[in-house]
Each structure stands twice: as C-alpha cells, then as structure tokens.
Amino acid sequence: xxxxxxxxxxxxxxxxxxxxxxxxxxxxxxxxxxxxxxxxxxxxxxxxxxxxxxxxxxxxxxxxxxxxxxxxxxxxxxxxxxxxxxxxxxxxxxxxxxxxxxxxxxxxxxxxxxxxxxxxxxxxxxxxxxxxxxxxxxxxxxxxxxxxxxxxxxxxxxxxxxxxxxxxxxxxxxxxxxxxxxxxxxxxxxxxxxxxxxxxxxxxxxxxxxxxxxxxxxxxxxxxxxxxxxxxxxxxxxxxxxxxxxxxxxxxxxxxxxxxxxxxxxxxxxxxxxxxxxxxxxxxxxxxxxxxxxxxxxxxxxxxxxxxxxxxxxxxxxxxxxxxxxxxxxxxxxxxxxxxxxxxxxxxxxxxxxxxxxxxxxxxxxxxxxxxxxxxxxxxxxxxxxxxxxxxxxxxxxxxxxxxxxxxxxxxxxxxxxxxxxxx
Ligand code: GDP
Numbered sequence: 012x013x014x015x016x017x018x019x020x021x022x023x024x025x026x027x028x029x030x031x032x033x034x035x036x037x038x039x040x041x042x043x044x045x046x047x048x049x050x051x052x053x054x055x056x057x058x059x060x061x062x063x064x065x066x067x068x069x070x071x072x073x074x075x076x077x078x079x080x081x082x083x084x085x086x087x088x089x090x091x092x093x094x095x096x097x098x099x100x101x102x103x104x105x106x107x108x109x110x111x112x113x114x115x116x117x118x119x120x121x122x123x124x125x126x127x128x129x130x131x132x133x134x135x136x137x138x139x140x141x142x143x144x145x146x147x148x149x150x151x152x153x154x155x156x157x158x159x160x161x162x163x164x165x166x167x168x169x170x171x172x173x174x175x176x177x178x179x180x181x182x183x184x185x186x187x188x189x190x191x192x193x194x195x196x197x198x199x200x201x202x203x204x205x206x207x208x209x210x211x212x213x214x215x216x217x218x219x220x221x222x223x224x225x226x227x228x229x230x231x232x233x234x235x236x237x238x239x240x241x242x243x244x245x246x247x248x249x250x251x252x253x254x255x256x257x258x259x260x261x262x263x264x265x266x267x268x269x270x271x272x273x274x275x276x277x278x279x280x281x282x283x284x285x286x287x288x289x290x291x292x293x294x295x296x297x298x299x300x301x302x303x304x305x306x307x308x309x310x311x312x313x314x315x316x317x318x319x320x321x322x323x324x325x326x327x328x329x330x331x332x333x334x335x336x337x338x339x340x341x342x343x344x345x346x347x348x349x350x351x352x353x354x355x356x357x358x359x360x361x362x363x364x365x366x367x368x369x370x371x372x373x374x375x376x377x378x379x380x381x382x383x384x385x386x387x388x389x390x391x392x393x394x395x396x397x398x399x400x401x402x403x404x405x406x407x408x409x410x411x412x413x414x415x416x417x418x419x420x421x422x423x424x425x426x427x428x429x430x431x432x433x434x435x
Contacts, residue, residue: 020097094223137371
C-alpha cells in the first residue's frame with residue numbers, strides 16, 4: 012500500500028440542489044471512475060430516452076459496490092495529485108450523525124451546496140447547523156447551477172452575503188464561496204470562462220488547499236493509564252504504569268505528568284509486553300513504564316509529557332452528544348462518563364441546542380435530550396478531568412455516557428468552560 016494522505020470531506024445541501032452532481036463531477040474530472048463507466052451510463056440514458064444524470068452514475072457505482080465485499084453506499088472516493096479524498100454524503104441522517112458525533116468517522120472539511128436559482132432553503136440552514144455542531148471548521152459553500160442564472164455575479168453575491176450572515180450566527184466562517192455549474196463542470200476541476208468576475212480557486216484547488224489533520228504521532232503525547240502493575244519479586248517495589256498510547260511519542264528520560272492528580276515523574280524504563288524493552292514508544296502502541304520516583308497514581312489518569320501542550324483540566328465542558336438511550340437525557344441526574352480510561356459521575360447542566368436527527372428540526376427550547384437527538388450542551392463532572400478539545404486531539408476529546416449500565420450516548424468535547432460558580 013502506498014502512503015498517500017487521506018482526507019474525509021462531507022457534502023451537505025438541500026435535496027436537488029446538486030450534491031450527487033458535484034460528487035459525480037469530482038469523480039469524473041479527477042479520472043476516479045472505473046473505465047467506461049461514464050460512457051455506459053450515458054449510453055443507457057440515451058437508449059431509454061432519459062436525460063443523463065450524475066445521480067444515475069452514482070447509483071450505478073453504488074450497485075456495483077453493494078455486490079462486492081465492501082458495502083458502503085454513503086462514501087465515494089476520488090484522488091488528486093495531492094491526496095485521496097473520501098466524500099461522505101449524508102443520506103440517512105441518523106447513522107451519519109451518530110458516526111460523526113461519536114467519532115466513528117470524522118470529516119476535516121464540509122462542502123455546502125446551494126442552488127443559485129432556488130437560493131437558501133430551510134435545509135441549507137439546518138445543514139449549516141449540523142456542520143457547526145460537528146465542529147467542522149473548514150467550510151466552503153458551492154453556489155451551484157450558476158448556468159441557470161446566466162452566471163450572474165449579483166445573484167451569487169446576494170446569496171453569499173445572506174448566507175454569510177446566517178452562518179456567522181452559528182459560528183461558521185466559510186473559507187470561500189465558489190460559483191459553479193456542477194452539471195457543466197464550471198469551476199469544479201477547471202476555471203470557468205463564464206465567471207471571469209470570480210477570482211478564487213476551483214473546487215478541486217480549494218479541496219487541495221484544506222489543511223488535513225495531523226498524524227497521531229505528531230501530536231502531543233497522551234496515554235490513558237489502564238493499569239498499575241507491581242513487580243512480583245520480593246523487595247522490588249517498582250511499579251509499571253501501563254496503557255495504550257493514543258497520540259504522540261515518549262521515551263526514557265522524559266518528564267511526564269499524570270492528570271488530574273498533577274503528579275510528576277521521569278520515565279526510567281519502557282517495558283515491552285512480550286517484546287524487548289524499547290526506548291521510545293509511539294501512538295497506537297501498548298506500553299508499560301517504570302518511573303524514577305515512586306508516585307501513587309490510579310488507573311483512569313491521563314499521562315502526558317511535561318513541556319508539551321497540556322490537555323484541559325476542567326469539570327465543565329461544552330459538548331455535542333448523540334443520544335441513543337431509550338430514556339431521555341435529563342438535567343441534574345447522575346450519569347457515568349467514560350473518557351479514555353476514566354470513569355466519573357457526570358450531570359447535564361445546560362442544553363444549548365438540539366437537532367432532531369431524523370427530521371433535522373432544530374429546537375432550542377427542549378429541556379431534555381431524546382433518543383436520536385444531537386444536542387449541544389454543557390456537562391459537569393464530579394471532579395475535574397483531563398481532556399482535549401476535539402479540534403486539538405480527537406482521541407482524547409471523545410466520550411460516552413452510560414445510563415443504568417447501558418451506553419446511552421456518545422459525543423465530542425468542543426471546549427472546556429469555566430465553572431459558573433464554585434459550588435462543586
Ligand atoms: P441532490 O439531490 O442534491 O443530490 O441533487 P442532484 O445532483 O441529483 O441534482 C438535482 C437536479 O439538478 C438534477 O436534475 C441535476 O441534473 C440538476 N443539476 C445539478 N447540478 C446542476 C447544474 O449545475 N446546472 C443545472 N442546470 N442543473 C444541475
């Protein structure tokens with residue numbers, strides 16, 4: 012396998028505004044379609060006296076995939092000279108939102124498609140909300156079907172200013188608006204002669220310009236402590252701190268900090284399990300460490316490296332939750348939060364926003380989070396815990412909530428928030 016960089020992008024937009032056409036165009040114009048596929052679908056349409064649609068092309072591809080081993084109808088793949096892209100269409104909202112909010116899949120960027128002729132629809136706004144709740148920072152708006160409005164600069168500008176104003180309210184600052192005709196290919200892979208007034212990048216140039224997430228190894232060191240082992244020999248009171256490294260790297264001689272206890276020590280040795288001792292361990296490896304000084308720490312703490320960016324230590328944080336519990340999530344009830352190896356009592360203290368994932372209705376007045384809702388809320392743990400905002404380090408920014416021994420929700424931490432009072 013080659014080591015090409017991969018990026019996940021999500022595409023959203025009101026039905027019929029042109030998502031499938033944008034995807035089909037991207038596949039076709041980057042040469043990512045199986046040979047002859049485009050021609051055979053066009054031929055089929057001609058024979059059956061139907062106008063060609065990129066949506067048929069995608070359906071044909073999906074049928075083919077479904078017969079193969081990987082059944083993954085919501086994703087399409089294409090590549091540019093720079094990297095491989097996985098474009099995630101959001102057809103079944105519930106599965107999609109669940110995967111995104113629980114971290115099963117992540118997108119680094121979002122494309123929001125708006126029909127230039129129809130303009131902004133209620134769903135365009137809902138999708139904007141979803142992108143905001145998923146914490147996706149790199150957002151580009153594609154103003155599609157510009158051919159239907161004669162590539163009119165004024166229409167483009169008025170959509171741009173109206174939508175910018177709306178997105179601003181939900182904390183999205185789009186990187187760019189691109190006038191396109193997905194059907195004809197204007198400004199998708201090549202610059203359009205029909206929009207000489209537009210000086211920005213094409214869709215493909217824009218995609219290649221997105222920043223990708225960093226490799227886990229390049230991030231600060233994080234290891235949730237799974238266990239503390241004692242050596243079995245008599246007179247040996249050394250302990251091994253064991254866990255799986257989520258991100259970063261650490262080596263013998265490094266100073267480490269355990270959070271939330273804030274205890275510090277220096278790594279004396281790195282012990283391998285069934286392997287020779289190593290000096291350095293990396294993200295994704297299971298490892299055990301002995302320390303230079305005897306400190307008493309507990310499983311559940313987060314081991315980090317001194318001198319690197321530290322995680323947030325807080326008992327209050329703003330999160331997005333996807334709730335799957337049969338009983339609604341309610342305020343001030345005790346739940347259990349699992350994050351890394353930490354298990355701690357948690358309460359819902361405030362609901363900021365709710366999206367009903369099935370209908371995509373946005374509700375700011377509900378006072379409980381029901382099954383299949385996505386909610387932006389504030390949680391509070393019984394004591395401060397260590398975590399990272401999802402935008403900094405994904406693996407330490409995810410959690411699940413357990414209600415009555417059942418996993419009832421999962422989510423991502425957006426940021427730590429100051430305590431409103433010190434009553435806890
Ligand atoms: P989706 O529901 O968002 O996936 O929308 P589709 O991609 O299926 O497009 C809906 C309809 O709009 C189809 O009939 C497309 O051919 C048409 N369409 C999409 N993009 C364009 C465009 O740039 N110009 C024109 N004239 N029609 C388009």
